[in-house]
Amino acid sequence: MTTALGVITARSFIGEISTMFGLAEFNPSSERVSNFVKALCAQPGINCFDFLTAVTGKNCCLNASTIDFFLKNEPQPTSTKNFVHLGQTVRDGMIRKFDYGTNKNLAHYGEAKPPEYNLGNIPRDLPLFISYGGQDALSDSKDVETLLDHLKFHDVGKLHVQYVKEFAHADFIIGTTAKDIVFNKIVTFFKNQQ
Template sequence: MRRERVVLLCLALLGLQQVSRATLRQSREIIITDAVRRIQNDGYNVERHSVTTKDGYVLTLHRIPQVDPELGSLLRRPVVFLLSGLYASSDVWLLNGREDSLAYLLWRAGYDVWLGNNRGNIYCRKNMWRNTTEREFWDFSWHEMGVYDLPAQVDYVLRTTGQKAMHFVGISQGGTVFLVLNSMLPQYNAVFKSATLLAPVAYVSNTKSGLAKVIGPVLGTRNYVSKMLEGVEMFSTNKFFKKFLSMTCLENEKPLVCISRLWPAVGYDTRFLNKTLLPDLMANFPAGGSVKQLMHYFQGYVSTRFRQYDYGPERNWLHYQQLEPPEYALEKVSTPVTVFFSENDYIVAPADIWRLLTRLPNVEAVYKVPWKRWNHFDFICGLGVREYIFDNIVISMNRYEQRRR
């Protein structure tokens, strides 16, 4: 009898374990590349908005508005616009959960939070005149995101909220896009109260990235291969594929297998990565884009400059009326800028950050994260993010709003 009770108890415990795993698995499934359901699942109000760029791309924005708890009406609050990095989407600002994600921290600090997206990712795969099977759809880099996508979204947000200016927070390529916009269209500096750039990518000549060192000399120069890849999609945005990646991480007892998929992008030192986020991370990154985005960075690695896309001498003359692409006029970026960087960043080396800072005319603050092993992806999914980076962002933005009153 005692042996039977033990067997029954073991079976019961095993059943509970399977139920808990199934519950966790189900919770992961419903939030794969779906920012609206994720935000609702975390207990916040959410809105989905669409905006069309001048060249026809239909972009999706996500908003976490301030709502009067009694009347249910929208409250007028300072606006902050968040833009993610290379091959990412608005979901990355939500991965740390309802307590520690920057989007929610800013909302709890009293801000009207808007999450932007760029052409080609999971939320922005429509164009008024082209479809995703055409090469022309994917013939863009982050330059077009800076001169078309970001201004269209900024104009829409200001028009919708009735505000005259906003705060900006961008990570990695999000910082690149911000710099492109304000150097190419300097009138937009007036609509940004402040800009916080987390590991912004501009100069990359000192990068530690193995991809840049191995593939950069090929894809960063004009040749048959790079020309063929200009109209090609990078990474699958298929939800079933992402579900498979997420479930593999969820079932795997050794997270190193999942982390290794990120090594080409973030580096091999991932000791600060919050490994409990791996299923969510694999479900939402990469979120899609073009090969040309990566090739534009490789061109910067080869040329050691931060400049527009290099089409080769003949096409450069047609595009720019000069044989080489022009450099971005960073001296025109007059928005007050705060920069965060790490000395261990696999993508953006400190030397490249300092080179960028010497060209920006209005740098308010520079923060080097205190953890020596902090890498590029830790700015979003690292342990200790809230205590240092996110809290400093909120404090600096609140300080600006207090000065304005």
């Protein structure tokens, strides 16, 4: 993750602090989270003037109406545990199962540290369409390339990889060109899997 806001949030153990205050849900629309984000945005090196860009990267293909629609419906709440797990992944730089702490990990996993997810266990014949962007600050190119390295022996015809150099995270969802560049290709890919 290359978004400064996301990295600072992860390295500040914000998810864990939220849990200590009894917050089971991380709701970006809530007053508590809104106040917290304002405080984060005041930190040196964080520019939240364009909040969507601060979180997702520089999107190329959004317009005012798509952003207004997006903000009416997003961002969606998630469990605080998901938020904590994301922070663990960012801090550790590894894709592991949830870290409960040494004692609980021993009880839960039989080892002190949570095990890494074995990406090699992804079935080789599972149809996968992976589309990623060169400007995405949440799911950056390096991370996607790591995933693709684990998929290098995937069955031919079952894996389609699309790289869109100018796209950031929100462009894939609400970009004015997403239908033509991404959605239609996803539909075609899965029709070809029948």
